[in-house]
Amino acid sequence: MPHAHAAARRNSRNATVPEPHMDALPLLLLLTGLLLIAALAAYAWHLWRRVWVNQRARDEAQQERQQRIGGDLNILASSLLDEQLPLIEGAIRIKVLLDNFDSTLSNDSRCQVFHTLFEATADVPTHAAWKALDKSQRRRFEKRFNELELQHKAAARTAARWLLDEGLKGSQAIG
Numbered sequence: 001m002p003h004a005h006a007a008a009r010r011n012s013r014n015a016t017v018p019e020p021h022m023d024a025l026p027l028l029l030l031l032t033g034l035l036l037i038a039a040l041a042a043y044a045w046h047l048w049r050r051v052w053v054n055q056r057a058r059d060e061a062q063q064e065r066q067q068r069i070g071g072d073l074n075i076l077a078s079s080l081l082d083e084q085l086p087l088i089e090g091a092i093r094i095k096v097l098l099d100n101f102d103s104t105l106s107n108d109s110r111c112q113v114f115h116t117l118f119e120a121t122a123d124v125p126t127h128a129a130w131k132a133l134d135k136s137q138r139r140r141f142e143k144r145f146n147e148l149e150l151q152h153k154a155a156a157r158t159a160a161r162w163l164l165d166e167g168l169k170g171s172q173a174i175g
Helices: 002-016 020-081 087-101 109-120 128-132 135-174
Strands: none
Touching (some): 087 109
8 A cells, every 4th residue: 555655646746747848838938929029129119219310310400490591581681671682582582481480480460561572572473484574564563663662661671670689589599
């Protein structure tokens, strides 16, 4: 009987202790899964870093663009005040740059004159189309330019002065 008891004990121990080859497969699958998760996490981190780098580059490019446009607006407003630039051309250029620089600033009531002159001359041909006009058509447009200039010169100069003294400085602090 002691011999039977020892055999039963041996058989019950074998039943509770897993066989070595049975433990290796789940462990291998677990390790493989963990490695796959780690690899995917590393790849996700790599992709996010690229997103952050690209966003930073876009932000820097936007900031450089804003500075360039702000500088151009300063030059145009100064040139308009110094009468180095025709009023109509200056007002049109300022309006277009303001729209691209800061829509809030562009829509400020003190800049309305630039919008008024832009809209009043929207139908005027430019570049090659202007050169293709006959002299009488050009004179009609030039007459209208002179009328617009007489009517809006003071307001345009006031707006250009405001841009230089206050408008662009306040907007650059934001942008």
